[in-house]
Amino acid sequence: MIDHMATASPSQLLLAWYDRHARTLPWRVSPDNRKHGEVPDPYRVWLSEIMLQQTTVAAVKSYFEKFVSLWPTVEDLAAAPEEDVMKAWAGLGYYSRARNLKKCAETIAAEHDGRFPADEATLLKLPGIGPYTAAAIATIAFDRHAAVVDGNVERVLTRLFQIETPLPDAKPDIKARMATLTPDARPGDFAQAVMDLGATICTPKKPACGLCPWREICAVQSSPFAETLPRKAPKKEKPTRFGAAFVAVDINTGSVLLRRRPPKGLLGGMTEVPGTEWSEGFIGETALDAVPFAAPWEKQVKQVTHTFTHFHLKLSVFRADLIPTQTTVLAGSWWSSPQELGEEALPTVMRKVLSAALD
Numbered sequence: 001m002i003d004h005m006a007t008a009s010p011s012q013l014l015l016a017w018y019d020r021h022a023r024t025l026p027w028r029v030s031p032d033n034r035k036h037g038e039v040p041d042p043y044r045v046w047l048s049e050i051m052l053q054q055t056t057v058a059a060v061k062s063y064f065e066k067f068v069s070l071w072p073t074v075e076d077l078a079a080a081p082e083e084d085v086m087k088a089w090a091g092l093g094y095y096s097r098a099r100n101l102k103k104c105a106e107t108i109a110a111e112h113d114g115r116f117p118a119d120e121a122t123l124l125k126l127p128g129i130g131p132y133t134a135a136a137i138a139t140i141a142f143d144r145h146a147a148v149v150d151g152n153v154e155r156v157l158t159r160l161f162q163i164e165t166p167l168p169d170a171k172p173d174i175k176a177r178m179a180t181l182t183p184d185a186r187p188g189d190f191a192q193a194v195m196d197l198g199a200t201i202c203t204p205k206k207p208a209c210g211l212c213p214w215r216e217i218c219a220v221q222s223s224p225f226a227e228t229l230p231r232k233a234p235k236k237e238k239p240t241r242f243g244a245a246f247v248a249v250d251i252n253t254g255s256v257l258l259r260r261r262p263p264k265g266l267l268g269g270m271t272e273v274p275g276t277e278w279s280e281g282f283i284g285e286t287a288l289d290a291v292p293f294a295a296p297w298e299k300q301v302k303q304v305t306h307t308f309t310h311f312h313l314k315l316s317v318f319r320a321d322l323i324p325t326q327t328t329v330l331a332g333s334w335w336s337s338p339q340e341l342g343e344e345a346l347p348t349v350m351r352k353v354l355s356a357a358l359d
């Protein structure tokens with residue numbers, strides 16, 4: 001055993017650990033099943049990778065299960081109405097990903113006979129697939145040799161090799177080292193193994209170095225220094241934008257007036273209550289000048305705060321209880337009943353608005 005440990009390569013050490021400790025994930029084929037001939041479904045690998053961008057495994061699991069039960073194949077997803085896809089995605093954030101997901105499914109169905117291409121270069125041409133996702137699909141779904149680098153991999157490798165250059169400048173070095181470490185045999189399992197190591201052992205705080213299969217070769221193992229890696233270039237301060245949201249409630253039925261956002265741009269195609277533009281110069285106190293129509297609007301005590309990638313948002317929320325009339329029918333809007341509200345394609349920020357006005 002000791003001889004084997006002494007001569008095993010870093011990839012062999014990690015794969016042996018992965019064989020025993022791989023996380024069970026709904027889109028993953030376990031190493032054991034893979035050895036018995038089961039191959040990953042590229043559709044499931046792609047779907048999970050798109051969902052996991054900017055989001056955690058815990059947040060993604062239920063969305064993934066919902067998508068594969070509604071649309072078991074990429075052709076099913078390609079044929080689905082876009083509105084249904086947006087509704088199923090609502091709450092997961094970064095909605096351009098959902099629109100690209102749909103476009104990518106349509107391209108695979110129409111131009112690739114329903115089959116995902118296996119090589120990175122062709123994958124890169126598909127909507128919503130960048131260098132990371134192309135490498136992940138090629139490696140995990142098709143066992144192609146590619147260097148897959150996500151946040152977990154960055155953390156593990158900057159520690160393993162003591163890379164002190166801050167991110168993002170360290171990225172090319174990390175990618176080159178991952179390419180060198182990745183073995184020709186089982187490259188897909190290896191990529192997932194590094195991700196699992198980062199998620200379960202080489203964690204941001206208090207890495208469990210004593211349990212790590214790479215502890216003998218790690219440059220920083222068991223030192224407090226490990227937690228300081230990876231270094232990150234200081235982030236720019238995000239600006240804060242302000243706006244107002246108007247929740248009109250039908251006195252008799254409890255229905256709420258909703259509308260669809262324009263197809264392009266932030267939260268494009270998602271559903272919202274009427275509201276103002278969001279800008280740094282907006283002054284909440286003058287929001288009543290911007291009401292969509294005259295009604296007994298009342299400012300709610302709760303203000304909604306939400307953080308997007310590039311800015312923080314503070315929304316003043318107004319509510320009016322009324323009987324719908326001609327003047328309250330805005331172009332492109334509709335009344336959604338309390339039973340239907342949960343099914344609407346409402347992004348998280350709008351769910352917060354409704355909860356501030358209705359709870």
Ligand code: SF4
Pocket residue numbers: 156159160201202203207208209212213214215218219220221222226
């Ligand atoms: S020994 Fe510790 S710091 Fe090094 S890779 Fe393993 S868990 Fe991370």
